Amino acid sequence: MIIEQILSDLEHVRIDDRRNRHLEKVYLHSDDLVKRIQRVVTDHGRELGISLREPRDLMDGDVLYMDDESMIVIEVIPEDLLVISPRSMQEMGEVAHKLGNRHLPAQFQEDRMLVQYDYLVEAMLDEENIPYAREKVKVKNAFRHVGHSHG
Structure with missing residues (x-):
């Protein structure tokens, strides 16, 4: 799966929408937030390619993917x-x-x-x-x- 845009951030996703979806996380170091193109793996082993169309840094809480059952979110490693x-x-x-x-x-x-x-x-x-x-x-x-x- 290739991610070309950020859908939202976790703060703006309704609580009901969060509860009803399986949450997967992509753990990134802060240095990786500036990379518009990279290959990542979720905490459930799903491989993703990130290739953002717009010049923008990634942020903690960015929603990369969401459907009726699941959501993939960025979490920055302390x-x-x-x-x-x-x-x-x-x-x-x-x-x-x-x-x-x-x-x-x-x-x-x-x-x-x-x-x-x-x-x-x-x-x-x-x-x-x-x-x-x-x-x-x-x-x-x-x-x-x-x-x-x-x-």
Whole structure:
């Protein structure tokens, strides 16, 4: 089966429609969310090809397939992240500046900054006495590196 478009996301599928269908999941690492063309296997062993017509990243909860009996949904695998919780806007700016100099992609959830685990970043946070935790977190979107040169 080839998937060429995302039908919906799990949040927008009615609860009754979810209950009445067998749910299969495609487990992906966040890095795979940016791939428009890939081969995947559901947790029930069904092989799928994903070849999206529109340029769009995949997201946790995307519905790839749905019929009267079943539904196939993307589930992102939790990954090893540093969850940074600056105490002030000043501290947030300083952390963001230092991470930006390293060209590290970050995501934000409420008042927390999420970055993929890196021992050098962890050492910098310890050195600067910035509150953080190392956690397994499921992100909704891929960490996207922004192309940039200093030249």
